[in-house]
Amino acid sequence: MSAVTTAPAPVNAERTGRRVEEVLDRLAASGDPAVTTAAEELVRSLMDFYGAGLARVLHLLSTAPGDPAARLLGDELVASLLVLHDLHPEDRDTRIARALDSVHEHALDVVDFDEETGTLTLRARESGGGCGCGSGADARQAAEAALTCFAPEVTVVELKAAPTLLQIGTKAR
Incomplete structure (x- = not known):
């Protein structure tokens, strides 16, 4: 831990x-x-x-009402201070998940984390059955900003697009 x-x-x-x-x-x-x-x-x-x-x-x-520890750990500034001094009680994977949860406008899943390079590979989930053409750059930047506070050991974020769904239908004659 x-x-x-x-x-x-x-x-x-x-x-x-x-x-x-x-x-x-x-x-x-x-x-x-x-x-x-x-x-x-x-x-x-x-x-x-x-x-x-x-x-x-x-x-x-x-x-704020509720659990004081949860409020502190959920705050970007406080979390960054705790991580900076190796005092954050959550492990890296939990902090990464917390950071990604804070990026409300993008649904992102962790694919892999390479400890040697600090590279976190994410996959964007489709929201609402769109065409798969959402703004990947915005999602990556939002993830990078959140991860800076909660998980600074992530130095590179790679984003894989969600698989594109093809419409299969019958050909009209």
Whole structure:
């Protein structure tokens, strides 16, 4: 499963803050303003990302009814943070299924996942008996976007079209 059962290493917020400041000071001392600006932007971006994640956790825990764990695991931002730190309690296949379930406008089935290359092969299901000419690019892009949050180990998405059904009828004479 995942590393949820192991206790996280203790983190001292004050010490970590000092370490970040020291690294930024060393970069500023290098004399390259572009490096300093990039480092400060990186720190701001990470702070924004984690701040948004923590705010979302608090919101999900305090407002919506139902199972709090399900609400957290179903949220793209929170799920991505849990996966990033190997804390997500669901296995890869479950997370892939969750991601594909979130792509409501496209019915997609998993055909295969190649662990070596990170390639996920999907098949589009026909919805409503159409001609098989639905937009595969849209389905692939929607799947890629959802998988980025829930299953980042998927690096390539291949989409196979659903088999086209042929109409067989009698020839009018």
